[in-house]
Amino acid sequence: MKNTPSPLKILSIDIGGSHIKATILNKKGELKMDYDKIVTPAPASPENLIKAIKTLVKNFPSYDKVSVGFPGYVRNGIIHTAPNLDTKLWEGVDLSKKLGEALGKPTQVVNDADMQGLGVVKGKGLEMVVTLGTGFGTALLMNGHLLPHLELAHHPIKDADTTYDKYIGEKALEKEGKERWNKRMQKVFKVLKTVFNYDTLYIGGGNSDLLTFKLDKNMKIVTNADGIKGGARLWVNEAESKTKRKVATPAK
Incomplete structure (x- = not known):
């Protein structure tokens, strides 16, 4: 047997x-x-x-x-x-x-963020994953395959000294409050849409629940369990x- x-x-x-x-x-x-x-x-x-x-x-x-x-x-x-x-x-x-x-x-x-991306993407076109937590994580996948990892969190968003991590990370949320942080997130999403022209954007991390504005149809909040x-x-x-x-x- x-x-x-x-x-x-x-x-x-x-x-x-x-x-x-x-x-x-x-x-x-x-x-x-x-x-x-x-x-x-x-x-x-x-x-x-x-x-x-x-x-x-x-x-x-x-x-x-x-x-x-x-x-x-x-x-x-x-x-x-x-x-x-x-x-x-x-x-x-x-x-x-x-x-x-x-x-x-x-x-x-x-x-x-790369591991979370593998867990949530559909494998269709250019898909981007961002995580909103202590810092700002990102991953890019094309047709379900991971692309080279970019540490976008350390790229300037406002001036030479203000990176994405500093602009929308946990410390920025605590300092600026939820309302101002949401305005910053709207700016960041606009930049990502322009720069990457993704087919779908997935948003994870503990602070994703704090987003208060309406997302585009090709933007989706995912959970830690998904990731x-x-x-x-x-x-x-x-x-x-x-x-x-x-x-x-x-x-x-």
């Missing part, structure tokens, strides 16, 4: 400036449990962050692979910037390798792969 292989189970982790969220997915991106979260440690050093993740997932069901969305510039699993966690602590850290060793499972790490599903797309088979990423496989 043939042994039926057990279904692939993926631990999908979203690292944010305020919280770390995680769930278990099947290969279709369907949640096998409600996602759980823990406060992002301070200081958010690699050691503290990995310790927090291990605490968060210690009572989770078993899983086979790990997908991680990280708030910064990531290439081949290595962190290059982490503006909301302290780049000085993270620059050059191979998080894919470190977390793979800590959890004992093959691990992929990508930018958090975390992107973790499954990192593990589709090679023929279907939407992105090529370094995979850290723990030493046996």
